[in-house]
Amino acid sequence: MASAAIPDPHHAADAHSHPPTTTGLNHRKIAVWAFIGSECMLFVSLISTYLIYKGRSIAGPYPHEWWCRATNTIGKTAAELGTCAPAETFKPILNIPVTSASTFVLLMSSLAMVLALAAVENADKPKPTGTWENILRSSKTWLWVTAILGTTFLGFQAYEFTSFVHEGLTIRTNLFGSSFFTLTGFHGAHVTVGVLWLLALLGIDYKRGLKPADALNVDIAALYWHFVDVVWIAIFTLLYLIQ
Amino acid sequence: MATMAAPISATSAETSSPSGIWSWLTTVDHKRIGILYLVTAVFFFCWGGLEALVIRTQLIGPNMKIVNAEQYNQLFTMHGTTMVFLVIMPLSSAFFNFLIPLQIGARDVAFPRLNAFSYWVFLFGGIVITLPILFGLAPNGGWFGYAPITTMAYSSGYNIDYWVLGLQILGVASLAAAFNFITTIINMRAPGMHLMRMPIFTWMSFVVQFLVILAFPVITVALVFLMFDRFFGTNFYTIAAGADPLLWQHLFWIFGHPEVYILILPAFGLVSEVLPTFSKKPLFGYPVMVYSGMLIGFLGFGVWAHHMFSVGMGPVADSVFSLTTMLIAIPTGVKILNWVSTMWGGNIRFTTSMMFGIALVAMFTVGGISGIMHSSSPADLQQTDSYFVVAHFHYVLFGGAVFGIMAGVYYYFPKMTGRMMSETIGKWHFWVFFIAMNLTFFPMHFAGLYGMPRRIYTYDAGQGWETFNVMSTAGAYLQAVGMLLFLYNFITSWRSGPKAGNNPWGAPTLEWALPSPVPDYNFAHIPTITSRYPLWDQKAEELVKSESETTIDGRLKTAKELGIPMPFPTIRPLIAALLMCTMICSVLFIHAGNLPLALTIGIASFLGLTFTLVSWLTSALE
Ligand code: HEM
Ligand SMILES: [Cu+2]
Numbered sequence: 001m002a003s004a005a006i007p008d009p010h011h012a013a014d015a016h017s018h019p020p021t022t023t024g025l026n027h028r029k030i031a032v033w034a035f036i037g038s039e040c041m042l043f044v045s046l047i048s049t050y051l052i053y054k055g056r057s058i059a060g061p062y063p064h065e066w067w068c069r070a071t072n073t074i075g076k077t078a079a080e081l082g083t084c085a086p087a088e089t090f091k092p093i094l095n096i097p098v099t100s101a102s103t104f105v106l107l108m109s110s111l112a113m114v115l116a117l118a119a120v121e122n123a124d125k126p127k128p129t130g131t132w133e134n135i136l137r138s139s140k141t142w143l144w145v146t147a148i149l150g151t152t153f154l155g156f157q158a159y160e161f162t163s164f165v166h167e168g169l170t171i172r173t174n175l176f177g178s179s180f181f182t183l184t185g186f187h188g189a190h191v192t193v194g195v196l197w198l199l200a201l202l203g204i205d206y207k208r209g210l211k212p213a214d215a216l217n218v219d220i221a222a223l224y225w226h227f228v229d230v231v232w233i234a235i236f237t238l239l240y241l242i243q
Numbered sequence: 244m245a246t247m248a249a250p251i252s253a254t255s256a257e258t259s260s261p262s263g264i265w266s267w268l269t270t271v272d273h274k275r276i277g278i279l280y281l282v283t284a285v286f287f288f289c290w291g292g293l294e295a296l297v298i299r300t301q302l303i304g305p306n307m308k309i310v311n312a313e314q315y316n317q318l319f320t321m322h323g324t325t326m327v328f329l330v331i332m333p334l335s336s337a338f339f340n341f342l343i344p345l346q347i348g349a350r351d352v353a354f355p356r357l358n359a360f361s362y363w364v365f366l367f368g369g370i371v372i373t374l375p376i377l378f379g380l381a382p383n384g385g386w387f388g389y390a391p392i393t394t395m396a397y398s399s400g401y402n403i404d405y406w407v408l409g410l411q412i413l414g415v416a417s418l419a420a421a422f423n424f425i426t427t428i429i430n431m432r433a434p435g436m437h438l439m440r441m442p443i444f445t446w447m448s449f450v451v452q453f454l455v456i457l458a459f460p461v462i463t464v465a466l467v468f469l470m471f472d473r474f475f476g477t478n479f480y481t482i483a484a485g486a487d488p489l490l491w492q493h494l495f496w497i498f499g500h501p502e503v504y505i506l507i508l509p510a511f512g513l514v515s516e517v518l519p520t521f522s523k524k525p526l527f528g529y530p531v532m533v534y535s536g537m538l539i540g541f542l543g544f545g546v547w548a549h550h551m552f553s554v555g556m557g558p559v560a561d562s563v564f565s566l567t568t569m570l571i572a573i574p575t576g577v578k579i580l581n582w583v584s585t586m587w588g589g590n591i592r593f594t595t596s597m598m599f600g601i602a603l604v605a606m607f608t609v610g611g612i613s614g615i616m617h618s619s620s621p622a623d624l625q626q627t628d629s630y631f632v633v634a635h636f637h638y639v640l641f642g643g644a645v646f647g648i649m650a651g652v653y654y655y656f657p658k659m660t661g662r663m664m665s666e667t668i669g670k671w672h673f674w675v676f677f678i679a680m681n682l683t684f685f686p687m688h689f690a691g692l693y694g695m696p697r698r699i700y701t702y703d704a705g706q707g708w709e710t711f712n713v714m715s716t717a718g719a720y721l722q723a724v725g726m727l728l729f730l731y732n733f734i735t736s737w738r739s740g741p742k743a744g745n746n747p748w749g750a751p752t753l754e755w756a757l758p759s760p761v762p763d764y765n766f767a768h769i770p771t772i773t774s775r776y777p778l779w780d781q782k783a784e785e786l787v788k789s790e791s792e793t794t795i796d797g798r799l800k801t802a803k804e805l806g807i808p809m810p811f812p813t814i815r816p817l818i819a820a821l822l823m824c825t826m827i828c829s830v831l832f833i834h835a836g837n838l839p840l841a842l843t844i845g846i847a848s849f850l851g852l853t854f855t856l857v858s859w860l861t862s863a864l865e
Contacts, residue, residue, distance in 0.1 A: 018350075018808070019769045021430040027353040031426045034456055038418060042460035045494065049464070049479070058485040171477050175485050178477035182467070 032220050036227050039190075043231050046186060047238060050179040057174035061090040061167060064243045093169050093176075094240050095160070102156035103236050106191075109149035110229045113222045116142035120210045120218045139210050139218075140202065146225070147198040150191055157188050180239070187235060190228045197221050269812035271355035272763055276362050277341030278659060281652075283366060284333035285733070290373065291325035292726060294318050299683075299719035302712050305704035315700030316383035317402070321376055323386030324406065327506065328413050329369045331640065334648045335509035336365070339424055339448050341659060345754035346442045348433025348772065350765050353426035355810045356859065357419055363820035364416035371828060372409030375402065382406030385698065387499065388469075390480035390491035395473050401834060407470050408828055414459045414466075415823070421455040424448060433753075435772035439533070442752045442775075443526060446533050447512030450540040451505050457544070458501035465494035474833045489554060496547035504543045507607075507639060508536060510647025511578060514600045517650045518582055520750040521597035522589025525776060528581045535574035535581075542571040552620040553627050561620040568618035572611060579608055594748070595669030599650035602677055606642025610635055613688065628698075630711075631691025637684040649676070649729075656736065657743030661760040664740060668732040675725035683718030686711035751776035756786045764802040764809060808865040815859040822852040 021027065060067030066075045068084035075081045081089065119139035128134055135141050161181070164170075171181040201221060204210060210218065270276060298318050301309045310318065340358065344351055352358050375381045383402045384393040393403045428449045432441070441449075468479035469491070478484035480491060519526045526532060548556060548564040556564075582604045591597065613635040617623040626632060656664045690711040695702065702708060746755040755778055757765060770787055774780040802809045826848035832841035 019433075022432045022436075023430055025430065027426050027430055030429050031353065031422045034422045034425045038422075038456035038460050041457050042464060045461050045464035049468070049490065049494075052487065052490070053485075056485040056487070058483075171471070171475060175478050178471070178479055182471060182477065182479075 026216050028220055029216065029223075032223055036223065039227065039231075043183075043186075043234070046179075046183045047234065050183050050239065053175040053179045057176045059174050061093050061169045061173070061176075063094045063176060063180070063239070064092045066090065066092060090168055093164055093167060093180075095163075096240055098156065098160065099236060099240050102153050102160075103232065105149050105156065106153045106229055106232055109146050109153070110226050112142050112145040112149060113225050116146055117215065117218050117222050121212050121215045123210060124212050140205050143198055143202050143205065147195050147202065150195045150198065150225075154188060154191055154195070157184065157191075160184075183235065183239075187228070187231060190231070194221070194225050194228055197224070266812065268817055269814045271351075271359050271810045271812060271816070273340045273344050273352050273355065273358060274659070274761055274763075274765075276358055277337045277339075279362055280333045280337035280340060280365070281659075283369070284330050284337060285730075287325055287329040287333070287369060287373070289726065289730075291322050291330055292723060294322040294325065294376075296719055296723060298322060299716040301700065302702075303716040304709065304712070306701055308701075310700065312700045313383065314379070316385075316698075317376060317379070317381035319698055320382045320385050320406070321373070324372060324382065324410075326640070327386060327502070328410070329373070331506045331644050331648070332417065333365060335448075335451070335506070336361075336420060338444070338509060338513065338648075338651055338655070339420070339451075341655065342754060343424060343427055343445055343448055344431070345658075345757065345761065345765060346445045346752060347428065347431060347436050348753055348766060348770050349427065349431035350769075350807070351810065352423050353431060354423050356813060356816050356864070357423050359813075360816035360820055361416045361420040361423065363817045364412060364419070364823065367820055367824040368409050368412030368416060371412060371824065372405055375405045380405070382409075387495055388491075389495075390465075390469055390472070391482060391486070391488065393469060394480050396481075401831065403469075404473065404831055404834055407466050407473070408831070411463065411466050411470070412824055412827055414463050417455050418459050421452040421459075424452045425456070428452075433766075433769050433772055436753075439530065440772060440775045443515035443529070443532055443536075444509070444512035447508040447515070447536050450536045451508045454501045454505050454508075454540050454543065458498045458505070461494055462498035465491055465498070468494075470830070474830055489551070492551055492554065493547070496550045497544070499550065500547045501540075501543045503636075503639070504539055506644050507647075508539070510603065510644045510651070511536070513651035513654070514582065514603050514647045516750075516752065517596050517600040517654050518585050519776075520654075520748050521592045521594055521600070522586045523592075523749075524585055524589040525751075525779075526581070527584035527587075529775065531577060532581055535577045538574040539571060542567065542574070546571055549618055549620075549623070552617075552623045565618055565620045569615060572615050572618070575611055579604060579611075594653070595664070595666055595673050596650045596653035596748075598670070598673045598677075599646045599653065602673070603643055603646040603650065606638055606646060606680070610638025610640075610642055613638065626691060628696055629691035630687040630695045630697060633697055634684050634687035634691060637680075637687070641680050641684065646676075649673075652733075654748070656733075657747050658754060658757075658759050658761065660737050660740075661743055662736055662740035663743045663747060664736040665732050668728055672725055672728040672732060675721060675728060679718045679721035679725055681718070682721060683715045686714040686718075690715075746778065751779040753777050753786070758799060762799050762802075764805065764807045767800070767805050767807070810865045811863070813859075813862070815855055815862070819852060819855045819859065822848045822855060826852060 023030070054063070059072065060069065060074070062074060066078050066081055067073070067090040068075075068081040068088055069090065070084060070088040071082070073081050073084075078089065116139050119137055119142055122137065123139060125137075128137060169177045169180075171177050198221065201210070201218060204214070204217075267275065267279065270279075297310060298315070301307050301315060340352070343349075372382065380401050382388075382405055383400075384398060384406065388403070388406060391397060393406075428441075428445060468477070471477040472480050478486055480486050480488075482488055515526055515532060546564060546568045548560060549568045552561055552564070586601070613631065617626045617632065617635065653664055653669055656662070690708050693707045693711075695706070695708045695711075743759045745758055747759075748755070753770065753772065754761075756770070766787060768787065770777070772786075777786055826845055829841045829845035829848060832838070832844065
């Protein structure tokens with residue numbers, strides 16, 4: 001974080017008279033690993049709370065079950081509720097097909113991030129001749145793809161949140177609503193930070209071009225991005241898939 | 244000793260460090276930041292101590308009316324919160340900052356500006372928590388802030404808001420510092436400074452940083468839930484909505500027990516530096532000390548529910564947590580045996596620092612033993628929530644952490660300031676503190692066993708508690724006398740104490756090879772380390788090559804003359820810290836029902852913060 005590497009790495013390298021680091025790794029890389037370790041505990045606490053509170057809400061709507069408000073009955077299917085007026089009937093909230101799609105999008109963004117890093121590492125290699133090869137070798141391309149996929153994921157989340165609210169679940173409704181929105185909201189905030197980070201890298205790329213000497217900066221952003229992705233895999237499995 | 248080349252250090256302060264308030268606001272030097280932590284924490288120590296004096300005055304006899312129940316709640320809450328988060332933790336931070344780079348042979352921490360940021364965030368967080376007491380609005384839910392009693396339904400005032408927001412802010416400070424120190428220790432060791440050659444203080448600090456990064460996120464989450472419950476109407480702690488009344492307790496103590504090791508391990512580290520020096524013997528069983536420290540850190544995450552034996556977790560959980568708690572006493576006991584063995588047969592010099600060090604070994608043992616007593620869950624049912632527990636944790640926190648830190652202050656004061664503290668006043672301070680602490684806290688064991696509960700603002704006569712309370716109150720006032728002696732010694736010695744040489748104690752670790760006070764670049768040449776006790780095994784001149792550091796007239800060369808790049812001073816960390824605090828505190832206006840104002844302040848602070856961070860990240864470090 002506190003390093004002159006962002007303004008211009010070549011310049012910083014000249015003025016370098018610091019002793020080499022003990023491990024040979026850059027300080028920031030180690031700090032980011034420590035940060036990720038800490039973030040793990042954050043998400044472990046949030047996810048555990050969700051799981052502890054699963055099934056403890058005294059009123060619906062519920063994640064995977066149908067709910068009749070009038071009689072406060074729960075069922076695996078709408079039929080199990082017996083006779084229940086439509087206005088009193090609440091569907092299961094979680095929409096697995098939609099979220100599978102958004103999960104796929106986020107996974108693909110990790111792939112794009114890997115390609116972005118590779119592009120920066122190879123930025124000094126001679127330019128290929130074809131236009132397409134050029135586009136596929138450009139760090140700008142893959143940073144944009146990553147950022148756009150990340151934003152798409154956030155779009156899915158915004159859609160999910162609004163539709164849940166329409167289906168009768170807000171952060172205040174019940175324990176499920178409180179713990180679900182808090183957990184996924186925290187994750188979404190992390191994705192947002194990641195997208196902003198990517199945009200900042202793009203800004204530098206347009207200004208002066210990302211060189212192999214910048215690989216570390218991109219690498220650190222990538223570490224964070226993959227971490228956020230892995231957390232989502234955990235959330236998707238534990239909240240959505242396991243019923 | 245060859246290291247006592249006094250003329251070198253005599254003028255060093257004048258040559259390199261600028262003074263004036265601005266230089267302190269913009270400093271990124273780890274040593275100055277360490278001193279800022281120290282001075283701030285000593286201030287809060289006095290503040291928290293005054294709160295304790297009011298508490299003890301109220302309890303001196305039955306049915307006293309100095310304060311009412313509400314004021315009493317605020318006082319004990321703030322006393323605990325202050326001592327834990329604003330005194331012992333920052334006192335430890337003072338030493339992390341000052342010592343870690345010097346002990347491992349580095350010129351600064353890995354991220355000097357982030358380090359300054361941590362300090363300012365700590366200071367502002369401390370102010371947010373402390374100031375409200377002046378308006379009678381201080382937090383009043385205990386230092387453990389049990390929800391649901393701290394939710395809006397039961398605590399609708401602003402009091403708890405300050406506590407929640409203040410702790411969140413302080414958490415940011417601790418986490419940022421922990422990332423910094425972890426990186427520093429892993430990555431900035433001088434050549435030859437292998438992990439198993441690191442001074443024990445650095446080792447214990449290293450363990451503590453891991454405890455911080457793993458434990459603080461848990462309380463952050465617990466506080467976020469509480470904040471959302473209070474401000475946005477979520478249900479995490481609403482029992483009527485099906486919430487688990489123990490959720491907060493679990494989250495809090497999963498943080499809380501590692502936290503007590505966060506408080507004690509740095510003091511253990513300091514004492515492990517002091518005892519070998521004044522016994523003229525290497526630390527007994529260095530590797531065992533390291534591994535027991537790690538084991539304590541590890542097991543510390545598996546004992547939290549010993550704070551919850553009375554909530555009815557059931558026999559299985561109670562037994563498991565009883566066992567893990569008894570288990571953790573083993574590595575703790577190992578440390579005590581190692582300290583005793585270090586002194587055994589040594590050539591002991593009874594300096595003030597050493598006396599505090601020895602007192603830690605003895606007093607911590609007393610606290611450890613009462614700890615083992617309530618690790619047995621049936622026994623704990625008699626003791627929990629009584630003054631017996633108050634006695635336990637004051638023996639470990641005062642007799643342990645504070646005594647250890649005092650040993651560290653007397654020991655490192657010469658390195659920090661270039662001057663010696665008065666040993667005569669120091670000895671007075673020690674004996675007054677030692678007697679006062681036992682007079683205050685020992686009777687509490689009996690008061691507790693006679694049934695006196697914690698956190699009561701007054702009591703009726705005739706229950707057999709009077710004598711013990713009189714003793715405790717007398718002890719508390721005596722502690723205040725000790726504190727005054729310390730302050731007097733601290734201030735006068737800083738002004739006009741005798742000049743200290745590089746190594747006044749004949750100590751073995753690397754930091755003592757440097758001039759006192761240390762020049763801003765620490766090491767003109769990064770030394771090569773060949774043993775655990777370089778100054779006992781290597782010549783100091785070999786380590787730091789001091790002749791090339793001085794000019795002809797005997798003054799220390801500046802960083803510029805030596806061609807060492809130094810980080811620029813900058814005000815950005817302070818501004819970033821301030822804006823982050825106003826951003827977090829803007830939610831207070833939601834409680835006041837003024838959403839637009841909350842949003843305005845929040846968004847304005849956020850934009851300012853972003854701007855500051857961009858300018859921070861794009862400005863050159865050095
Ligand atoms: C031998 C090691 C230790 C053992 C076995 C132990 C055991 C315990 C137990 C079982 C309790 C719960 C008592 C109750 O509330 O009924 C307790 C409370 C406490 N312990 Fe320890 N402890 C040990 C060391 C420490 C250390 C090193 C510290 C801090 C430096 C510490 C600080 C505290 C505090 C602050 C509390 C009270 C928390 C509260 O209720 O506000 N303990 N200890
Ligand atoms: Cu504990």
